[in-house]
Amino acid sequence: MNTETQHKTATTLTQAKRLIVKVGSSLLMQGKDGTLNTAWMATLGEDLAAARARGQDVILVSSGAIALGRGCLGLSDAPLSLEQSQAAAAAGQISLAHAWQEALGPQGMTIAQILLTLEDTEQRRRYLNARSTLNALLDFGAVPVINENDTVATQEIRYGDNDRLAARVTSMVSGDCLVLLSDIDGLYSDADRIGDAEAHIAEIPDITQDVLAMAGENAGHFGSGGMKTKLEAARIATDAGASMILASGRDTHPIRNILDGNGKCTLFGTKASPRTARKDWIAASLHLGGYVHIDEGAVKALQDGKSLLPIGIKSVSGDFERGDCVAILGPDEVEIARGLVEHSSNSAINIIGKQTAEIVNELSYDGRTEMVHRDNLVMTQNRGGEYDA
Missing domain, CATH: 3.40.1160.10 (Acetylglutamate kinase-like)
Structure with a gap:
């Protein structure tokens, strides 16, 4: 050598x-x-x-x-x-x-x-x-x-x-x-x-x-x-x-x-780095479990590299389970990101629009409070050679 x-x-x-x-x-x-x-x-x-x-x-x-x-x-x-x-x-x-x-x-x-x-x-x-x-x-x-x-x-x-x-x-x-x-x-x-x-x-x-x-x-x-x-x-x-x-x-x-x-x-x-390889895989997912519709504040949070919290979600559509890949849509219904969800569509219905403290009470555990963690999220709107999240 x-x-x-x-x-x-x-x-x-x-x-x-x-x-x-x-x-x-x-x-x-x-x-x-x-x-x-x-x-x-x-x-x-x-x-x-x-x-x-x-x-x-x-x-x-x-x-x-x-x-x-x-x-x-x-x-x-x-x-x-x-x-x-x-x-x-x-x-x-x-x-x-x-x-x-x-x-x-x-x-x-x-x-x-x-x-x-x-x-x-x-x-x-x-x-x-x-x-x-x-x-x-x-x-x-x-x-x-x-x-x-x-x-x-x-x-x-x-x-x-x-x-x-x-x-x-x-x-x-x-x-x-x-x-x-x-x-x-x-x-x-x-x-x-x-x-x-x-x-x-x-x-x-x-x-x-x-x-x-x-x-x-x-x-x-x-x-x-x-x-x-x-x-x-x-x-x-x-x-x-x-x-x-x-x-x-x-x-x-x-x-x-x-x-x-x-x-x-x-x-x-x-x-590739582990982060890039993982985000490439998420972005290239051909099967989407559903859609998550978010407000303008959540759009800004994602653009700043933060996780998607339930408080910024307006609604969800589709039938998905924890770990499925979903498309995240802004107020104009244009896809801005994709990610792996921490909650199923059934669970999401109970927590959208709620603060973290409310989620803990709703789900009776102090666990996954994000809808999509930043590590499992990739920005797809105007995506270039580097990822925004």
């Missing part, structure tokens, strides 16, 4: 406002006896603490529950049935969460365990709830530790690897950089030349079919994700506006090693 690429990779990592780090099972487990490498975990905890000190939000996606559960339940190295995998996950997840608490706690970090299934990122309501919970935890200064909920996920509704789960989480929280720590130090032009410096690729600006063809299927003893899943994760993350770094985590302080240029890694670039 040349100096310029190393500097670019380090800058990408340190300037990410929201950093997601995924750790593979092969890094956590010591040999084949099913015990955790707690000393290594402690050094990663120090790296994550340094990221927090730089002002970065940190999310950790950790594999290892099933591998750890093998040891807890005395299971052999033979392939596990679905029921055995679910049982191993249930036993191992407790020990895994405790180990991360021991690794991150001394650095002043509070961890919060979240177990996700594929449906949590595919079904709209569950996606929004998971996103809201993750954002709330980050607002509280906690470090979410995420794993797939292998105890309830069946073969038909599971990720099967945490590479793609980490990428989906990155997209969900509008992350800026995803770091996949694995037992391989990046992408190679030929799967048969892993370790050959001349075949190593330090930077991938765009994931083309030629890049995808470089993937091999060499999952390790404990891990389930080969290079193919890592490239799929890279495509998900970069499409969402995040960069991705694929690096070896075999040595201690793996994040620090990336920053110091110790060893090789691969940087997958993105052409």
Whole structure:
């Protein structure tokens, strides 16, 4: 890796406002006896603490529950049935969460365990709830530790690897950089030349079919994700506006090693920021759930980059659910914006034109008081190359 690429990779990592780090099972487990490498975990905890000190939000996606559960339940190295995998996950997840608490706690970090299934990122309501919970935890200064909920996920509704789960989480929280720590130090032009410096690729600006063809299927003893899943994760993350770094985590302080240029890694670039990618998606939505009609004061608020509050809404039309994309129309019935609503059309009828305090009383909870949050809103009237909101 040349100096310029190393500097670019380090800058990408340190300037990410929201950093997601995924750790593979092969890094956590010591040999084949099913015990955790707690000393290594402690050094990663120090790296994550340094990221927090730089002002970065940190999310950790950790594999290892099933591998750890093998040891807890005395299971052999033979392939596990679905029921055995679910049982191993249930036993191992407790020990895994405790180990991360021991690794991150001394650095002043509070961890919060979240177990996700594929449906949590595919079904709209569950996606929004998971996103809201993750954002709330980050607002509280906690470090979410995420794993797939292998105890309830069946073969038909599971990720099967945490590479793609980490990428989906990155997209969900509008992350800026995803770091996949694995037992391989990046992408190679030929799967048969892993370790050959001349075949190593330090930077991938765009994931083309030629890049995808470089993937091999060499999952390790404990891990389930080969290079193919890592490239799929890279495509998900970069499409969402995040960069991705694929690096070896075999040595201690793996994040620090990336920053110091110790060893090789691969940087997958993105052409858009998470904010721009998300707003592009909203603006390009072909299916509108309905329309929200607002007054002149609300128009001015949106133009100033604020959220759409119910007090500025005159009426709603259409049948939409929370999370649907709606068109926002001004007093002249011309579309000025689009956004993802926080309330269904049925709920909206009860809160339009009301102050925030009234909404809390009406809905009996102190929660989502905006109709459309500014992060989920894009101005479409006279839209140019940059977004107004």
